[in-house]
Amino acid sequence: MTNKKHKVAIIGCGRMGQHYAQAYRAYPDTEIVGIVEHNPERLKAVGERFEIQNLYANTEELLNDIVPDIAAIITPSKFYKDAVIACAEAGVKGISTDKPIAAKLSDADLMVETCTSKGIVLAGGNLQRAMxxxxxxxxxxxxxxxxxxxGASVNGFGGEISGGGCQAISVLRLLTNSEIEEVMCWGTHVDVIKGNADRQQAIEISKAAINQEEDTGIVINGRFTMQNGVNTNVFGTATPYGGVDVWSDSSLIRWNWGPPQIFQGFDNNGNRIEIETNYKPYEFSEFSYLTGSIRSFIRAIETGSEPWITGHDLRQALEAAIASKLSAQLGSVPIKLPLENRSHSLLPRPYRWIGGDETGRYQSVDEARKEIPDTN
Ligand SMILES: NC(=O)c1ccc[n+]([C@@H]2O[C@H](COP(=O)([O-])OP(=O)(O)OC[C@H]3O[C@@H](n4cnc5c(N)ncnc54)[C@H](O)[C@@H]3O)[C@@H](O)[C@H]2O)c1
Structure with a gap:
């Protein structure tokens, strides 16, 4: 071991876990001291690739041997809760998960509340909010x-309202600087939008979609009222922009999966005028927004500041997706957040929930050995 400041364990070393490992290996103040991985061949391959001696088949074995300062948990989402709680009980200072944080609200609550009560930083993951x-x-x-x-709009809240939709919800809350107070939504299914159904079929498909336990295919339209009074129009499909728009009387700020564009005024043809953004350079530019996520997480552990994407952010995104679906299921009934019933849940697509090995996207040993370009 070196004298690097933060000892890191990576828990779950599939495709995303290997991205995290590349980042943590690159930073001058972090050292990967152990990795946990269920798949023994991948564990060995990733251990060799990153020159890590301490290899563990599960989180318990790791924690019996080493308590790292940081646990980066990137297993499939189903296993986040047990790993977060085990790390928190063992005294890890900073824990991160990726998205979605859970399927059930009470599981997300348990992770957030356990970490809060113990003064542990719970960070989010590879999300655009951390750009x-x-x-x-x-x-x-x-x-x-x-x-x-x-005013604000979410453009394209559909396909995966929890697993992928959490990107938009966490940016919306950031750019409006507010929590969602109420949702009022209706829902349909991507097949209906593609026009692959007549009217009666479309009604049946939409009904089935909105009653399903998984978020895949659900498209949500509606309105979110933010606590600060800002009304957010939610469009299930692109408008043609994706992402999130927020506006004032003078400006439109548009996040469409990249650095936000800023528009002020209109030209003679009625087109919006885009102004220079001149964003400050960022010290760590590699690994795209995973960098902002990890560097702000480390800063939070060191200084008590807030990570750019937190476990709370991921929980709010899950809650917005669940409440939207519930509102649509009930027939566009306005629903206040936070939901009182914390047993509500929404599963992400199986790949996110249980991983590639279980869902036909096995990552071979050769692939696991390959370096990924540092751009995400
Ligand atoms: N933020 C993003 O842009 C983004 C992108 C892709 C995936 N993800 C999320 O990252 C997570 C992992 O996705 P992935 O693409 O790496 O999947 P993957 O299937 O490639 O990797 C998951 C790995 O975790 C291992 N694993 C499973 N259970 C484990 C356990 N209990 N302990 C230790 N290891 C375990 C598996 O063997 C596998 O190697 C998912 O939650 C997914 O939703 C986020």
Whole structure:
């Protein structure tokens, strides 16, 4: 072991876990001291690739041997809760998961509350909210640089409203600087939007979609009211923009899966004028927004600041997806957040929930040995 400051364990070393390992290996102040991986061949291959001696088949074995400062948990989502709680009980200082954090609200609550009560930083994962340009745009909005935000839209809340939708919800909450207070939604299914059904079939498919236990294929339209009064229009499909728009009287800030664009005023043809953003350079530019996620997480452990994507953010995203589906199921009934009944759940697609090995996307040993370009 070296004198690097933060000892890191990677728990779950599949495709995403290997991305995390590349990042943690690259930073000057972190050292990977152990990895946990269920698949023995992949465990060995990833251990060799990253030159790590301490290899474990499960989290318990790791914690019996070493208590790292940081546990980066990137197993399939089904296993996050047990790993988070085990690490928290063992005294790990900072824990991260990826998305979605859970299927059941009470499981997300348990992770967030256990870490909060023990003073452990619970961070989010590889989410666009942690992109430094998005964080800077949000800071400028909070500083009043673009005027008071009076409206917002989520463009394309469909396909995977929890597993992928958490990207948009966590950016929406950041750019509006507010929590969601109420949702009022209706839902359908991607097959209906593609026009592959007549009217009666479309009704039946949509009904079935909105009653399913999994988020795959569900498309949500509706309105979110934020706690600060901002109304958010939710479009199930692209508008044609994806992502999130927020606007004031003077400006439109548009996040469409990249650094936010800023528009002010209109030209003679009525087109919006895009202004220079001049986002500050960021010290760590490799690994795209996974970098912002990890570096802000480390800063939070060191200084008590807030990571750019937190377990709370992931929980709020799960809750928004669940509440949207519930509202649609009940017939566009307005639903207040937080939901009182914490036993509600929404499963992500099977790949996210139980992983590639179980769902026909096995990662071979050769693939696991390969370096991935540092761009995500
Ligand atoms: N943020 C993003 O952009 C993004 C992208 C892809 C995946 N993800 C999320 O990352 C997670 C993992 O996805 P992936 O693509 O790496 O899947 P994967 O199937 O490639 O890897 C998961 C790995 O975890 C291992 N594993 C399973 N249970 C385990 C346990 N209890 N302890 C230790 N190891 C265990 C598996 O053997 C496998 O190697 C999922 O939650 C997924 O939703 C996030």
């Amino acid at each position: 430094h340009e998005i964080q800077e745009a949000a800071q400028r909005i909070r500083d009043g640089k673009y005027g008071e935000i009076i």
